[in-house]
Amino acid sequence: MTTHDPMDREELEVDSTRYETEIPRRSLRPFPGLPDRREVRAFIPGTIVEVRAREGERVSPGQVLLLLDAMKMHNEVCSEIQGRVRSVMVRRGDRVEKNQILVSLEECQ
Amino acid sequence: MSVISRINEFLARASRLLLGGGKEALESQKKKGKLTVRERLDLLLDQGSFIETDLFVEHSAQDFGMSAKKLAGDGVVTGIGRVDRRPVAVFAQDFSVAGGSLGRAHAGKITKMMDCARDMLIPLIGINDSGGARIQEGVDSLCGYGEIFYRNTQLSGVVPQLSVILGPCAGGAVYSPALTDFVFVVDRVSNMFITGPQVIKAVLGEEISPEDLGGAMTHASITGNAHFYARSEAEAFEQVRSLLSYLPPSSQELPPEAPPRPPKKPVSPDIIPDDRRRAYCVKEVIRGLVDGSDFLEVHEHYARNIVTGFARLGGRSVGVIANQPRVLAGVLDVDASDKAARFIRFCDAFNIPLLTLVDTPGYLPGVNQEHMGVIRHGAKLLYAYSEATVPKITVIMRKAYGGAYIAMCSRHLGAGFVVAWPSAEIAVMGSEGAANIIFRKEIEESPDPEATRREKIREYEEKFANPYVAAGKGYVDAILLPQQTREVLVSVLAVSRNSTHSMPLRRHGNFPV
Incomplete structure (x- = not known):
């Protein structure tokens, strides 16, 4: 591939045959990797109304870590894994952005 | 040749064929933690009910040394059996025979069963465990796939079609399950993808394990390709049997009725929290309303902000669609709309009334949602509800705002009976x-x-933020307490029939996909 400009002609090799073609920018986006379930993130911007998770505490899947006020709701933000709370990155009253890491967990039985 | 020696020859031939790929291949199947095709059919079907067809079918391929090869049943077992005494047409691919690869004769056996399901108007159950196309048969195997896809489409909405993925299902083969109504996957047994991890690594340099790319949980939770996730094959067949108990054998019939049973734990009067911003689990509401508190969830792990599944009200099957305030605040988004719309269309095709439980703050805002096409995906929900002619009953439990109020089976989309609880908030926006x-x-x-x-x-x-404005205009038919609701729903359902309101003359609508 020569350029990332979507309007430029490029060459694509399929089964050792080269095809001249156009490649839309969207298909050039790299795969970002699977989400890391140890990082608990905000699904939407909002305000932290309650922090239940304490550092060092053991948690299990479905356990509520904190409450996030957004979309007319106090949303329960839960752990998806069996593990331990490594650090709590927010405090009550904090405004958080979308995708911001709220709690970091480590896996353990 | 004497009759007895003919009989002996028949028995010898049949027992050879019943062994599939032979002892070693079957052992290798077991070593992978998988059941054999015969064990699977035993788990699925009522004991002794299986009538096998085409055990003696052989392939007629010549190239690449195929003429000398005998493949038992050509790698697939087909026939008619019964599940809880009700007939079903079945095909089950046998990985022990040439990797369950699909050639012309193999496909022919499957399409024969599909035609049988169409003619007898009984459900079709496929068990997929196949390495893919039989390369030696070339375009003949492509013909086979195409003929299966064609029939999947023709059967759609005529008889329920179920796909149980119990092994690899890759390349073009995955499109047959995708065309069917329900896909079942099993942890560490099922694998589905169009291109596998090796091809992806070679072409794009992206590395991912087969399990992460197309394993059971991936399809149950991320892609939504699978509707039912099980930890074992036995559990998957339990799910199949449970699902079938709610469904009619074809769109020509009504679902079977069961004796009515009260919920084990009726819905509590204070199920909706005092604090209107607090979450609760909508599945508790569903279980509190339906017979025996039995709820068979569909797509349990996918788009969990909306809950879909089958239950009974006064003995009659209903399809339940409910916002889940506990997940993503119960918002509607691309995946939730997609999930609910497909479920609604299935129920409508098979005469299963719809019960919708509403508590949603609206559509999820965000660049991502807009660029993913929330407009056209969200439109599916409107289309599916509007198009459905089965009885439609709606209960507005709490939030019903703006476009989401309309979309969640409001009276304006043709709901026959709309209930609101005193906690309902029906307004143009928050x-x-x-x-x-x-x-x-x-x-x-x-x-x-x-x-x-x-x-x-x-x-x-x-x-x-109350139900009275909407009720004052007749958009809500009745305001009821949570604890009164079940009884009224049962009575309303008992007198409801499919709408006979005729559709405009057309070839078919253009569903937004």
Whole structure:
């Protein structure tokens, strides 16, 4: 591939045959990797109304870590894994952005 | 040749064929933690009910040394059996025979069963465990796939089609399950992808394990390709049997009725929290309303902000669609709309009334959602509800705002009976947003804008965040207490029939996909 400009002609090799073609920018986006379930993130911007998770505490899947006020709701933000709370990155009253890491967990039985 | 020797020859031939790929291949199947094809059919079907067809079918391929090869049953077992005494047509691919690869004869056996399901008007159950196309048969195997896809489409909405993925299902083969109504996957047994991890690594340099790319949980939770996830094959067949108990054998019949049973734990009068911003689990509401508190969830792990599944009300099957406030605040988004729309269309095709439980703050805002096409995906929900002619009953439990109120089977989309609980909030938008727009000037000009804003929000809330405005206009038929609701739903359902309101003359609608 020569350029990332979507309007430029490029060459694509399929089964050792080269095809001249156009490649839309969207298909050039790299795969970002699977989400890391140890990082608990905000699904939407909002305000932290309650922090239940304490550092060092053991948690299990479905356990509520904190409450996030957004979309007319106090949303329960839960752990998806069996593990331990490594650090709590927010405090009550904090405004958080979308995708911001709220709690970091480590896996353990 | 004497009759007895002919009989012996038949028995010898049959027992050879019943062994599939032979002892070693079957052992290798077991070593992978998988059941054999015969064990699977035993788990699925009522004991002794299986009538096998085409055991003696052989392939007629010549190239690449195929003429000398005997493949038992050509790698697939087909026939008619019974599940809880009700007939079903079945095909089950046998990985022990040439990797369950699909050639012309193999496909022919499957399409024969599909035609049988069509003619007898009984459900079709496929068990997929195949390495893919039989390369030695070339375009003949492509013909086989194409003929299966064609029939999947023809059967769609005629008889229920179930796909149980119990092994690899890759390349073009995955499109048959995708065309069917329900896909079942099993942890560490099922694998589905169009291109596998090796091809992806070679072409794009992206590395991912087969399990992460197309394993059972991936399809149950991320892609939504699978509707039912099980930890074992036995559990998957239990799910199949349970699902079939709610379904009619074809769209020509009504679902079977069961004796009515009260819920084990009736819905509590205070199920909706005092604090209107607090979450609760909508599955508790569903279980509190339906017979025996039995709820068979569909797509349990996918788009969990909306809950879909089958239950009974007074003995009759219903399809339940409910916002889940516990997940993503119960918002509607691309995946939730997609999930619910497909479920609604299935229920409508098979005469299963719809029960919709509403508590949603609206559509999820975000660049991502907009660029993923929330407009056209969200439109599916409107289309599916509007198009459905089965009885449609709606219960508005709490929040029903704006476009989401309309979309969740409002009277305006043809709901036959709309109930609201006293906790319902039916309005054009949330109090905060509405007050900010309507009273913008007053808020701006106030000496204390924050205090005025709070006051106006409260004012709007008091006036509009309730069920009475909508009920006053007849958009809501009845306001009921949670604990009265089940009895009324059962009575309403008992007198409801499919709508006979005729559709405009057309070849078919253009469903937004």
